[in-house]
Amino acid sequence: PYYISTAIRQHLAKERHCISELVLMFxxxxxERIKAKPGRSERGYLTVLVEAAFAVERLFDVxxxxxxxxxxxxxxxVRLIPKAQSSADEDAFRRLVSTGFSQKRKTLANNMKRIHPEAAVALADARIDPKRRAETLELSEWLRLYDAIAVHPKP
Structure with missing residues (x-):
């Protein structure tokens, strides 16, 4: 049933080290949300997490x-092919992305300062305009932001 697709995707992302390929119907x-490009309103928290964990190929519509x-x-x-595990702490990365998308109409700076007092410095270090919104970031920018926040631990 489609109503559990979010939970399934999250579980599969965590267990992707056991998977060589998935072919799933959603x-x-x-x-469309999973495949949404930066700048599209359909892009969200799960888009970034799936993109970080899998190469996604839309095969056909039914x-x-x-x-x-x-x-x-x-x-x-869709076909999902697991990507290699990154060095990032996946739970911390998930929290970062979740916070970025927590209030979609707010800027990254506003959303991030709730979890990290040095968010403005981390955004600058990651070369990301603090006025941008979460749905405009590429996966590579999310990873840079994660690395920049790791360099600036909470006081």
Missing amino acids: QREVV PPEAFRPRPKIWSSV
């Missing part, structure tokens, strides 16, 4: 009439 809108009973939505099949 609601089409979920796949129309509602392919199912009985017929749902009201389209589905999409």
Whole structure:
């Protein structure tokens, strides 16, 4: 059932060291969020986490009439190929990204200062404009921000 797809993706990301490849079907809108590019409103917390853990390839769409009973939505099949584990603490990275997206209409500086008093310095060190919003960042920028925050421990 599609209503548990978020929990499934999170669990699979944590256990990706045991997986060589996944082929999964999700609601089409979920796949659009997973594949959303920086700057798109569909881009969110799970987009970044999936992008950090997997190479994602959209294979094909499945129309509602392919199912009985017929749902009201389209589905999409994706291939997820695990990426190598990074040196980042995954729980800390997840908290960072979650905080960045916690209030989507706020700037990164406003969201980040709630968890780290040196957020402005870390954003500058990562060469990220503090006025940007979370959905505009590339994965590489999130990783730079993570590294910059690690250099500036909380006082």
